Amino acid sequence: xxxxxxxxxxxxxxxxxxxxxxxxxxxxxxxxxxxxxxxxxxxxxxxxxxxxxxxxxxxxxxxxxxxxxxxxxxxxxxxxxxxxxxxxxxxxxxxxxxxxxxxxxxxxxxxxxxxxxxxxxxxxxxxxxxxxxxxxxxxxxxxxxxxxxxxxxxxxxxxxxxxxxxxxxxxxxxxxxxxxxxxxxxxxxxxxxxxxxxxxxxxxxxxxxxxxxxxxxxxxxxxxxxxxxxxxxxxxxxxxxxxxxxxxxxxxxxxxxxxxxxxxxxxxxxxxxxxxxxxxxxxxxxxxxxxxxxxxxxxxxxxxxxxxxxxxxxxxxxxxxxxxxxxxxxxxxxxxxxxxxxxxxxxxxxxxxxxxxxxxxxxxxxxxxxxxxxxxxxxxxxxxxxxxxxxxxxxxxxxxxxxxxxxxxxxxxxxxxxxxxxxxxxxxxxxxxxxxxxxxxxxxxxxxxxxxxxxxxxxxxxxxxxxxxxxxxxx
Numbered sequence: 001x002x003x004x005x006x007x008x009x010x011x012x013x014x015x016x017x018x019x020x021x022x023x024x025x026x027x028x029x030x031x032x033x034x035x036x037x038x039x040x041x042x043x044x045x046x047x048x049x050x051x052x053x054x055x056x057x058x059x060x061x062x063x064x065x066x067x068x069x070x071x072x073x074x075x076x077x078x079x080x081x082x083x084x085x086x087x088x089x090x091x092x093x094x095x096x097x098x099x100x101x102x103x104x105x106x107x108x109x110x111x112x113x114x115x116x117x118x119x120x121x122x123x124x125x126x127x128x129x130x131x132x133x134x135x136x137x138x139x140x141x142x143x144x145x146x147x148x149x150x151x152x153x154x155x156x157x158x159x160x161x162x163x164x165x166x167x168x169x170x171x172x173x174x175x176x177x178x179x180x181x182x183x184x185x186x187x188x189x190x191x192x193x194x195x196x197x198x199x200x201x202x203x204x205x206x207x208x209x210x211x212x213x214x215x216x217x218x219x220x221x222x223x224x225x226x227x228x229x230x231x232x233x234x235x236x237x238x239x240x241x242x243x244x245x246x247x248x249x250x251x252x253x254x255x256x257x258x259x260x261x262x263x264x265x266x267x268x269x270x271x272x273x274x275x276x277x278x279x280x281x282x283x284x285x286x287x288x289x290x291x292x293x294x295x296x297x298x299x300x301x302x303x304x305x306x307x308x309x310x311x312x313x314x315x316x317x318x319x320x321x322x323x324x325x326x327x328x329x330x331x332x333x334x335x336x337x338x339x340x341x342x343x344x345x346x347x348x349x350x351x352x353x354x355x356x357x358x359x360x361x362x363x364x365x366x367x368x369x370x371x372x373x374x375x376x377x378x379x380x381x382x383x384x385x386x387x388x389x390x391x392x393x394x395x396x397x398x399x400x401x402x403x404x405x406x407x408x409x410x411x412x413x414x415x416x417x418x419x420x421x422x423x424x425x426x427x428x429x430x431x432x433x434x435x436x437x438x439x440x441x442x443x444x445x446x447x448x449x450x451x452x453x454x455x456x457x458x459x460x461x462x463x464x465x466x467x468x469x470x471x472x473x474x475x
Contacts, residue, residue, distance in 0.1 A: 024070070024103055028063055031102075033216075035209035036060045040067060044205035045172075048153070049182040050197040052247040054211040054221060057182045061149045062095035064180065065125055066105065068147055073121030075146035075175060082152055084129035088114060090151065092127060130158055141167045144174040153183030153193030157414040160192040185243045187255050190396040190415055194249060210247050251396070255404065257411055258420060259372040260382075260394035267381035270304045273297040277333035279326060280359070280426030281319065282418045283344050289314040290418035291322055292390060292425075293330060296432035303374065303432045306330070306383045308390035308419050316344055320352035336425045359425035365409040371427055379432070390419040 029037055036056050039049050040063045051057040065077050081087035092109070096116060100107050106119040114127035126143075148168050153160070160181075168179050181193055188194065196204045211221040225245060228235050235241050239252035253259075274295040282290040293307035307326065314322075327333055337345055339358030348354050374380045382391055397415045400408075411417055 025067070027103060028067065032060070032063065033214055035207065035213045036063075039207045039209075040064045042205055042207070045176070045178045046204045047178060047180045047207070048193070048196045048204050049180075049207040049209075050247060051182070051184060051208070052210040053184060053244045054214065054217050055209055055247075056211075056214045056216070057184075058090055058151060059095050059099075061151065061180060061182055062091055062099055065147065065149065066096070066099055066103075069118055069123035069125060070105070070121060072146050072175075073123055075123050076143050077123065077125045078128060078141075078143075078145050078148040078171075079125065080128050080130060080148065080150045082129060082155060084114060084127070086152070087127040087129050092116070096125065130156065130163075141171055143171065144177075145171050146175045146177045147180065148172060148177065149180040149182065151182055153181040153197075154186035154188055154191070155183065156188075156191065156193075157412065159414065164192060185247060185249045187239075187251050187398045187401070188396070188412065188414060189249060189251055190392075198249065208247065211245075251398065255398040255401070256395075257368060257397045257399055257417075258394045259375045260380075260391065261375070262391065262395075264378050265375055265380055265382055266384050266391070267304065268384055270295055270306050270383055271297065271300060273300055274302075274304050275331070276430070277330055278426045278429045279323065279333045279335045280422035280424070280429075281323070281335065281337040281356070282422040282425070283319065283338050283341055284418060285313060288312045288416070288418045289319055289322075290422040291326065292419055292422040293326055293333070294423070294426040294430050295330075296430045298431070298434065301379055301432055303380050303427065303430050304383060305380065305387055305390065305423060305426075308382075308387040308423070310389055310419050316347045316352065320348055320354055323348075323354055334429060336429050338421065338425065357429070359428070364424070367424060367428060368409075371424060374427075380427070390423060393417060393420045 028040070032040060033056070036059070039047070039057075039060050049057050049060065061079070065079065069075065069077055079087060079091050081090060092114070097109070099105075100116075108117045108119065109115070110117075116125040116127075117123075118125075123146075148171065150160075150164075150168075156163075164179060164181075171177075172179060181196065183193055192201070195201045197206055197208075199206065212218050214221070228241070228245075239250050242248040242250045274297045276296050276298070278294045278296075280290075280292045280294070284290070288310040289312075290310040291307070292305060295304045295306050296302070307330070309322070311318075323335065335354065335356045336359050337348070337356045338361070339345055340361070345356055345358060348356055371380070393416055397417050397420055398412050400410045400412045403410045
């Protein structure tokens, strides 16, 4: 009887726990909207959400974390933001703390370590900023995690590809954990978050919604947009509006380093007269080595970029072989190389027998401005089919936003710029701006030649008459 009573008590306790958990999920769903709840309950291992401002993406991420922390007792969860301060302000104060209190979930929060511990089950949620020092980063990423959330996916200066593949995915293997990336569109269109949310990386479950889908702010959101339009009728065309209000990936052209435009600055073929060749080379190993070949003529004001190629992990011999192959294919050329690695340059000159001139790197931003003048007046043409990698860099390379706000022009360190640098080196050694038009020669027709013949005969006759007259007058 005692054993049966104990068993009944255990069953009753289990039933209460199941009811409590079901009630918790019912309440959580009731406090969500369909798009957000689909994101919260997604069971995929790789998940991304692209939203506007005030769409409830961070609240959804917090709800996901709490839901899974209760479902998997004793597990670790990690939330990553740009800094510890943003992690504490965005996810703890406005989201986690609010939901934990709302659903009466017992917990403790260590403010110095930024760790939330659920008293029932013992799961821990770590808040982390990527500006922490290397030792802290390695310590945080050395644990096993059931789920890792990366917020503000479009804003990282670090390499998100490396962060996810090298650090985050291995940390989720033991527990078959998930990786979640959330954010709003920005100006960095080269990173992993951009590619994932545009369907260019397989294996990710992607969610999209806007503040209009968030029933808790939809009315205020509509009023705010109406006010913005009334104050500025052209605001819908601005980049900030399309990114923040519509959730579209649109790059602010004022933030682009190079003023390249595809329709204006591309050409189908190189003119036969553009025979002067300059090869710009930017050296790297982990970063790509880049090669850009330019052609110009002394009788054409345009510069033609006819080849752009880059590859990582190239040795000095590999670089030399590419230079020789380009010279075999296109003819003799002048070579300009980034002189930062003097040892590598001397290796190319002395052991590989290639003559290189070292590029001048001071005043880079000023020379970019001059090159942009050539872009804007259509004096630089990229050869279609041979320069796609370079045009991609031009379309995504932006100024560092923090420094740009302080009127300092420095390229965003997270954006690839190796081909752009190689093109800049070569452009500075091209002299198409000194070009002069060839004199125009008229092709004579048969009628022109007949007419010239009779004109000549008439002039000769007039000359004879004049000579005879002078002889008669003299007599």
